[in-house]
Structure formats: structure tokens, C-alpha cells
Amino acid sequence: MNLYSHVAVSPPGARLVTIAGQVALDATGALVGAGDYGLQAEQAFRNFRLALTAAGAAPADLVKYTIHVVDSSPALIEPVFGAGRRVFGDDWPLVPSTWLGVAALGLPEWLIEIDGLAAVSGP
Numbered sequence: 001m002n003l004y005s006h007v008a009v010s011p012p013g014a015r016l017v018t019i020a021g022q023v024a025l026d027a028t029g030a031l032v033g034a035g036d037y038g039l040q041a042e043q044a045f046r047n048f049r050l051a052l053t054a055a056g057a058a059p060a061d062l063v064k065y066t067i068h069v070v071d072s073s074p075a076l077i078e079p080v081f082g083a084g085r086r087v088f089g090d091d092w093p094l095v096p097s098t099w100l101g102v103a104a105l106g107l108p109e110w111l112i113e114i115d116g117l118a119a120v121s122g123p
Helices: 037-054 074-091
Strands: 015-022 062-070 097-102 112-120
Touching (some): 037 074, 037 112, 062 074
């Protein structure tokens, strides 16, 4: 399961980009995939990728991300990472990551939240 790397080192002089937790809200603020981990993960990864792009970063600039999963279980690994692979495709970031099982997120309908760090070279 080639999903992550154990270590990432940012290039000298890189600009640090921090991405707040992204959840399964669409552009209108509506929840996508109520009760569905896979659909929520796909929207959260889509939002995460949009945040990277907005900061002038690419998936290759990512140095770490964390996936927060409500009521985590091993059965959720494939639906969540499958969603990430659909969003990132060949650009899947093989960087350090953490899967964190949590009791709850900010709102009870949120099942997945993804945050991360990227290092962008140049000004």
C-alpha cells in the first residue's frame, strides 16, 4: 500500500504553507456525503487540493498531512485513501501522514477532516 513516506525535508529557503482542516463542504457551504466516509473524504481531499493550489503549492510541495476520522476503523482505510487517490491521481503525495481516529469533529455531521503542511520554493 504505497500511501506515504516516513520522512520529508523541505528545500532550503522554502516558504511554509499551513492548511487548516478541510472538511466535506462544497463551494456553497453545503455538506457533501452525509453519513458517507468515502464521499466526505473525496470532498475534503478536493478542498485540500484547492487550498494547496490557492497557496501556490502543488501536491509535490506537501511535506505532511493528517486525516482525522470520526469513529475510525481499519475498514475505513480503503474508502478514505481511495478518495484521495481519485482526487490526486498520479500526483498522490507520498509524504509523511497521520491517520488520527477522533470521537468528533467541529460539527456532528463531519466525518473526515484533513490538514497539512507544504513547503514552496521561491518568494
